[in-house]
Amino acid sequence: MEILTADFFQRALTGGLLIGLTAPLIGIFLVLRRLSMIGDTLAHVTIAGVALGLLVNVYPIGVGLAFAVAASFAIEKLRKAYKGYAELSIAVIMAGGVALASLFFTLGMGYNTDVMSYLFGSIYTLDTTDLYVVGAVTLVVVTVVSIFFKEMFLLTFEEDAASVSGLPVKLLNMLITVMTALVISTAIKIVGALLVSALLTIPAACSLLIARSFKSSVIFSVAIAEIAVVAGLVTAGVWNLAPGATIVLLLIAMLILTLIGKKGFSA
Amino acid sequence: MNSENAAPAAYCHENIIELDQVSFAYGDQKVITDLSLVVKERDFVGVIGSNGAGKTTLLRMMVGLLKPSQGEIRLFGQSIRRFRDWDRIGYVPQKNAFNPLFPATVREVVMSGLYSNKKLFKRVGKEDLQKCSEALEVMRIADIAGKRIGQLSGGQQQRVFLARALINQPDLLVLDEPTVGIDAQTQADFFELIFHMHRHHHMTFLMVSHDMEMIESYLGKEPRDRCGGIKFYVRHSHEQDCTIPGMQHSLV
Numbered sequence: 065m066e067i068l069t070a071d072f073f074q075r076a077l078t079g080g081l082l083i084g085l086t087a088p089l090i091g092i093f094l095v096l097r098r099l100s101m102i103g104d105t106l107a108h109v110t111i112a113g114v115a116l117g118l119l120v121n122v123y124p125i126g127v128g129l130a131f132a133v134a135a136s137f138a139i140e141k142l143r144k145a146y147k148g149y150a151e152l153s154i155a156v157i158m159a160g161g162v163a164l165a166s167l168f169f170t171l172g173m174g175y176n177t178d179v180m181s182y183l184f185g186s187i188y189t190l191d192t193t194d195l196y197v198v199g200a201v202t203l204v205v206v207t208v209v210s211i212f213f214k215e216m217f218l219l220t221f222e223e224d225a226a227s228v229s230g231l232p233v234k235l236l237n238m239l240i241t242v243m244t245a246l247v248i249s250t251a252i253k254i255v256g257a258l259l260v261s262a263l264l265t266i267p268a269a270c271s272l273l274i275a276r277s278f279k280s281s282v283i284f285s286v287a288i289a290e291i292a293v294v295a296g297l298v299t300a301g302v303w304n305l306a307p308g309a310t311i312v313l314l315l316i317a318m319l320i321l322t323l324i325g326k327k328g329f330s331a
Numbered sequence: 332m333n334s335e336n337a338a339p340a341a342y343c344h345e346n347i348i349e350l351d352q353v354s355f356a357y358g359d360q361k362v363i364t365d366l367s368l369v370v371k372e373r374d375f376v377g378v379i380g381s382n383g384a385g386k387t388t389l390l391r392m393m394v395g396l397l398k399p400s401q402g403e404i405r406l407f408g409q410s411i412r413r414f415r416d417w418d419r420i421g422y423v424p425q426k427n428a429f430n431p432l433f434p435a436t437v438r439e440v441v442m443s444g445l446y447s448n449k450k451l452f453k454r455v456g457k458e459d460l461q462k463c464s465e466a467l468e469v470m471r472i473a474d475i476a477g478k479r480i481g482q483l484s485g486g487q488q489q490r491v492f493l494a495r496a497l498i499n500q501p502d503l504l505v506l507d508e509p510t511v512g513i514d515a516q517t518q519a520d521f522f523e524l525i526f527h528m529h530r531h532h533h534m535t536f537l538m539v540s541h542d543m544e545m546i547e548s549y550l551g552k553e554p555r556d557r558c559g560g561i562k563f564y565v566r567h568s569h570e571q572d573c574t575i576p577g578m579q580h581s582l583v
Contacts, residue, residue, distance in 0.1 A: 096433060215451065218443045222429050225495075228394045228505075230417030230448035272434055276479045281434040 067301045076187040076307065077297055079195055082202045083251045083263065084293035088285035089209055090247050091264030092271070093240055096220045098150065102139065103248055103261030105154045109135040109161035110249040111257045114182050115168035124182070125197060125253060132245035135161065140241055185256030185308030187297070194253055201246045208239060216240065217278055255308035263289060266315040270322045288318055344372035346408060347503050347535045348393055353402030355388055362388050366558045375529045375536040377546040377564040384560030386539045390507055393537065394422055407502070418447040421496030423506040426488065431481035437491050438476040441466055444495035462498050470494040486517035506538040518542070522549070530568050
């Protein structure tokens, strides 16, 4: 149990709580706009950036973040070129990200433990710099979402109506995509690139089953993610399990329980 | 293709929508060619046409969702490119434009009618909540305000979207096939409601529909203008304005 009071664990908990707030906050908008897979794509592109960062010895998360933002712009551009095939742009960029990542990794020293830590997460190695970056991203995301909450709701509910109301639809779309890139590139240190989209989508998936209003679905999503993060980290710490995987499996367990509970109520 | 035959309207009311030699093409396929049209204040314009005639394209251009390939569109006398008073326009989209599982209550959807460019960076205040209650009341959906939008019947959803469009008390109401997928009785009620609003309120209407019977019964048998396969039926209202403030009169 003494692990729970260790410095590295406290840092992990802080980072986890911050990501547990931002990931579902952005995730609910992505899920409702049928862009669930964008998380995976941006995560893979971030890995390419991390690989380059490790190669040239620049702060990996920083380079990953820049890559993710660039990729999010590219996705928006491609989305316009292939209207009605949103998933096509996502697939192309994902392939590009994976290709670049493997290229950079093999250019360097081949696959090593550092690579693994970004693919599967290494929340225990969070240092103070990482925490500052996660904290800054959280501040940006929470501020932007609270300023544009009502506009983002209308945009997500019905893009045409938002447009006819004179809202800056292009700008809002861009904001959402850039914030997604920010959240994902910081979240991969916590749960890993392969699992990051779980933190974006599963809380939203749970809340869609129980929430009636949009506001409550946002609140439920965040609550579910935070519970999974805290319970997952403690469980993983005590029983010496992989923390990222534990958090994701807990989320899936919560989703299954919600499904069963809902069936029980409606039956 | 002009409004000379709409004699009384021509000199007593301002122009709400003006189209000046507007054309639209998807690639090389021309959908609308050289259309000029004027919609005056307090006109009710019914737009009828077969599938693919371009009526939805036309409506989407008029509300700024599509840019014409050629020609000029003016709203309230202002070029659509510089137009900013979007809160003067209420828009009722085609049904099924939203995801039925979307977690949003009736109240949240109706409130969203207030979120125009002028409301950016502003908080929702007491006045806005008051407007919302009034819109819910007028459309007789106050009792289902807390329900999820996807759980409602087609007719109820229609009222929700109409309430959202009316919440700003717009000068122009644009409706895109508002009665698709709704049973006959509910359709008739809906038409009666908006025809009544046209007669007694200071509002201009533009409605795309495929319901010939309803359009002819209110707007007459003869279209005023034609453009390719699209016909425009117009009726102007001169009845006295409602003296009761707000929307309360709408359903009386």
